[in-house]
Amino acid sequence: METSESPFVFKAIAAVALLLLLAPTVVTVVAAFNEGNYLQFPPQGLSLRWIEAFLTGPLFRESFTFSFRLAFCATLISTVLGTAAALALVRLRFRGREVLRAVMLAPIVLPGMVLGLALLSFYAAIQMGLFRTFSGLLLAHVLVTLPFVIATVGAALARFDRSLEEAARSLGAGPVRAFFDVTMRVTAQGILAGATFAFIVSFGQFDISLFLATSEMRPLPVALYDSIRYRTDPTIAAAGVFAISTVFLSMTLVHVLTNRKGKRAAPKG
Amino acid sequence: MAATTSRDGTYLLLVPAAAMFFLFMILPLLVLFVIGFNPPERGLLAVQPQLSLENLVRFFTNPLFYGSLLTSLQLSAITVVFDVLLGFPLAYIMARTSSPRVFTGLSILVLASMQLDMTIRLYGMIVIFGNNNGLINQLLVSLGLPKLQLIYNRTGIALGLVQATLPFMVFSLISILRNLDRSYEQAARSLGASRWRAFFDITLPLATPAVISGAVIVFSLSISSYIVPILLGSSRVSTISMHLYQQVSEMGFWQFGSALGLIMLAVSLGAILVSFSLSQRYAGSRF
Amino acid sequence: MRQVELIGVAKSYGEGPPAVARSDFSVEKGEFFSLLGPSGCGKSTTLRMIAGFVAPSSGTIRLGGEDVTALPPERRAIGIVFQNYAIFPHMTVAQNIGYGLKLRKHDKATIAAAVGRALEQVGLVGYENRSPSQLSGGEQQRVALARVIVLEPRLLLLDEPLSALDKRLRDEMRVWLKRLQHELGITTIYVTHDQDEALSLSDRIAVMSKGVVQQIGTPAEIYERPATRFVADFIGESNLFSCRVEGATGALATVALDDGSKALAPATEAAGRRATLMVRPEHVLIGAADAANRYPATIEEIAYHGAHLRFTARLSPSLIVRGERVNVGGGMPSLGERVTIGWQPESGVLIPDAP
Ligand SMILES: Nc1ncnc2c1ncn2[C@@H]1O[C@H](COP(=O)(O)OP(=O)(O)OP(=O)(O)O)[C@@H](O)[C@H]1O
Ligand SMILES: [Mg+2]
Numbered sequence: 001m002e003t004s005e006s007p008f009v010f011k012a013i014a015a016v017a018l019l020l021l022l023a024p025t026v027v028t029v030v031a032a033f034n035e036g037n038y039l040q041f042p043p044q045g046l047s048l049r050w051i052e053a054f055l056t057g058p059l060f061r062e063s064f065t066f067s068f069r070l071a072f073c074a075t076l077i078s079t080v081l082g083t084a085a086a087l088a089l090v091r092l093r094f095r096g097r098e099v100l101r102a103v104m105l106a107p108i109v110l111p112g113m114v115l116g117l118a119l120l121s122f123y124a125a126i127q128m129g130l131f132r133t134f135s136g137l138l139l140a141h142v143l144v145t146l147p148f149v150i151a152t153v154g155a156a157l158a159r160f161d162r163s164l165e166e167a168a169r170s171l172g173a174g175p176v177r178a179f180f181d182v183t184m185r186v187t188a189q190g191i192l193a194g195a196t197f198a199f200i201v202s203f204g205q206f207d208i209s210l211f212l213a214t215s216e217m218r219p220l221p222v223a224l225y226d227s228i229r230y231r232t233d234p235t236i237a238a239a240g241v242f243a244i245s246t247v248f249l250s251m252t253l254v255h256v257l258t259n260r261k262g263k264r265a266a267p268k269g
Numbered sequence: 270m271a272a273t274t275s276r277d278g279t280y281l282l283l284v285p286a287a288a289m290f291f292l293f294m295i296l297p298l299l300v301l302f303v304i305g306f307n308p309p310e311r312g313l314l315a316v317q318p319q320l321s322l323e324n325l326v327r328f329f330t331n332p333l334f335y336g337s338l339l340t341s342l343q344l345s346a347i348t349v350v351f352d353v354l355l356g357f358p359l360a361y362i363m364a365r366t367s368s369p370r371v372f373t374g375l376s377i378l379v380l381a382s383m384q385l386d387m388t389i390r391l392y393g394m395i396v397i398f399g400n401n402n403g404l405i406n407q408l409l410v411s412l413g414l415p416k417l418q419l420i421y422n423r424t425g426i427a428l429g430l431v432q433a434t435l436p437f438m439v440f441s442l443i444s445i446l447r448n449l450d451r452s453y454e455q456a457a458r459s460l461g462a463s464r465w466r467a468f469f470d471i472t473l474p475l476a477t478p479a480v481i482s483g484a485v486i487v488f489s490l491s492i493s494s495y496i497v498p499i500l501l502g503s504s505r506v507s508t509i510s511m512h513l514y515q516q517v518s519e520m521g522f523w524q525f526g527s528a529l530g531l532i533m534l535a536v537s538l539g540a541i542l543v544s545f546s547l548s549q550r551y552a553g554s555r556f
Numbered sequence: 557m558r559q560v561e562l563i564g565v566a567k568s569y570g571e572g573p574p575a576v577a578r579s580d581f582s583v584e585k586g587e588f589f590s591l592l593g594p595s596g597c598g599k600s601t602t603l604r605m606i607a608g609f610v611a612p613s614s615g616t617i618r619l620g621g622e623d624v625t626a627l628p629p630e631r632r633a634i635g636i637v638f639q640n641y642a643i644f645p646h647m648t649v650a651q652n653i654g655y656g657l658k659l660r661k662h663d664k665a666t667i668a669a670a671v672g673r674a675l676e677q678v679g680l681v682g683y684e685n686r687s688p689s690q691l692s693g694g695e696q697q698r699v700a701l702a703r704v705i706v707l708e709p710r711l712l713l714l715d716e717p718l719s720a721l722d723k724r725l726r727d728e729m730r731v732w733l734k735r736l737q738h739e740l741g742i743t744t745i746y747v748t749h750d751q752d753e754a755l756s757l758s759d760r761i762a763v764m765s766k767g768v769v770q771q772i773g774t775p776a777e778i779y780e781r782p783a784t785r786f787v788a789d790f791i792g793e794s795n796l797f798s799c800r801v802e803g804a805t806g807a808l809a810t811v812a813l814d815d816g817s818k819a820l821a822p823a824t825e826a827a828g829r830r831a832t833l834m835v836r837p838e839h840v841l842i843g844a845a846d847a848a849n850r851y852p853a854t855i856e857e858i859a860y861h862g863a864h865l866r867f868t869a870r871l872s873p874s875l876i877v878r879g880e881r882v883n884v885g886g887g888m889p890s891l892g893e894r895v896t897i898g899w900q901p902e903s904g905v906l907i908p909d910a911p
Pocket of ligand 2: 599600601
């Protein structure tokens, strides 16, 4: 048995990698509590002025809440559609299943910017009230969040022991009832993790929103981008603190939900 | 089982999602395809009946444009290499830690850094790597060393792309390394291989499929990234994504912009196909 | 009265040989019926067709005279206990057992009373509020049974219910299960690949191989008069000799074994037919002064098994016989010793070769 599991070189490189991943975030948080008038590091004195500026400014009032609403709706829709699709993909054996699965996971690797442009052109071409409207943007977000739900819920369903559902059926539950009473309850963690993933992906989505956003409907990432291009004050760092908190909380939730060992029931005292 | 489930109508569950992907992914991409082959007409966002190769010809005859594709390819390749070099050790340590708490902690950090808003991360990158007041340059100056030009050039874009894509590589690797039975490595050690020998002979080859699949995701994300080159690059380094945005949003050349999008799409799909055949061949040679 | 009838039931999954090929059998009311066979022979598939989880490719399944082939599982009133018990992890023991009654819209008091009675029957009084994660394997097994019997199903299906338990518990549960089934008088189909279990529990057994039912009979019939070579080989230890029936004299026939030696056996096959002669090891005697089938042989192997001894004797270069005798002291031949071995003609069984 070695005392240390991994070679020193690995540890050193891993430390550099972590630094590169985390330092920008840490710097942003520190900058948000900066006293000074512009971007500065190390900060001169502590203050909540930029947090306050963010909370009272348009970035928060308009974009943060808009993004929240958008992500909420997208999550709701893609959780329902994605869970249904994942169930069918796990249960059915048919020719072309792998192709269909690949298509449904494709938005993860397809360039978001290209999808955004394609959707914008498509909306313009079909003239059905999707061009530069909330519905159009929402559908785009459903599209890019669906793969995350399908993958996460699919993994949970693949682990799910089907005899539980069959037991419910032979005890007298119809297929729908058995799903809601047993399958959904037992895989609830996976479904919740998928939903959280969808929310985060939509909330942080920049690429697909780039062409579909308008000045009245500007999700937070697009608004942040606009604001950093034209003026750099620490309000953006303050916004970052909120985004960081949201993401950390949800990612902790996702991780806890997807990595629990086995499917234990909550012990009753 | 198939018979029972079709009786339940399980197939119907696929319909909404399949319709979603058909209507809002496949059809739009077809529209994009047609527009990319429409003759250029400034300011017109519509599908025209005439087809032409004018956009592609313009792309491949103007060094400004095909050069930007080469720049993007080069930056993406560099990003893949650095992601593997930095990501493998991190993933290895995470996969091999015996403490679940360390694993959970590191996973959450990496997962969170993957999902965090890109603008905010790049803002942090500017603060750290800034050419005048960046932390690194402040440090160099205080040590009496000359300043480095770390951003607003190719280096800056590469740094930003690595920052942006590293988590994807790490997670792709972890999924395999965690399930890789440690006893293979231990068997090699007991047969007389040194730790490094065992790593290069056993662990690395077994992890190759994960490296390949991580590389595709990273490559595809890098080639299509717009926000990184626009915030950390300069007007002297142009990537294909920057031209795409400019052509469409600033100049109204929808047809040419669509053609650029098609090229970007083709490169991404090409990378996926290459990696797929690589991992097929790799899997084939193992048995 | 026939409680379950399978008429020409077959199932194939895609290409390849069918998982179950044309099964015909019926189970009487109150009977304990086992499906026995090696892994992959189609036992679970048969059971799952009866339960309604798998639709047969052809054939009819009747329950209490009613054709249920097209009925979904929830409308068949069948109780099934799975190999892994399938206790709902998000419900307490009481909620698990009461689930079926809740679906049938009984009121809370009725459910609580029935759950209490069921827990009593399976010996788990006081376990109502436990969560499944706090139960041992044997306890989960009992909960799974309670959940099913509380509904008074017309048929109980058990798919290798004991295989996940350790040996001691398995023996204990076997006795308990048989008693419970007897008390309730519930028609039961039991799937197992363990012949001991099938022989000791069942009223009748269907032995399956490669999707085909080879023989149906009581444990004694199956063991003592196997209908096919497969059954003879699969159930218990046996000596199987390929042979040709030469001619009958009264109740006995002379058969010629492949190495040319002759033996007497019950005349159940016509002269001229090819057959297999089966002799169980416990019928093979050393010395065998009064046996009609006697052969000089060399002892090649002796194995000590505590309660009994097993030996292998070579009759000719191509023929060996395995024997077994109870270990009650007395001399045992040594390795390489020349002895005479033999068996009574009546203890042999002639199994016709498949045409
Ligand atoms: N859902 C399925 N799809 C395709 N083939 C299947 C399916 N279920 C079972 N089979 C095949 O049908 C055959 C019979 O399987 P079955 O599960 O009935 O065997 P079994 O007798 O219960 O075996 P075991 O003792 O291992 O449980 C096997 O060859 C199996 O591979
Ligand atoms: Mg089975």
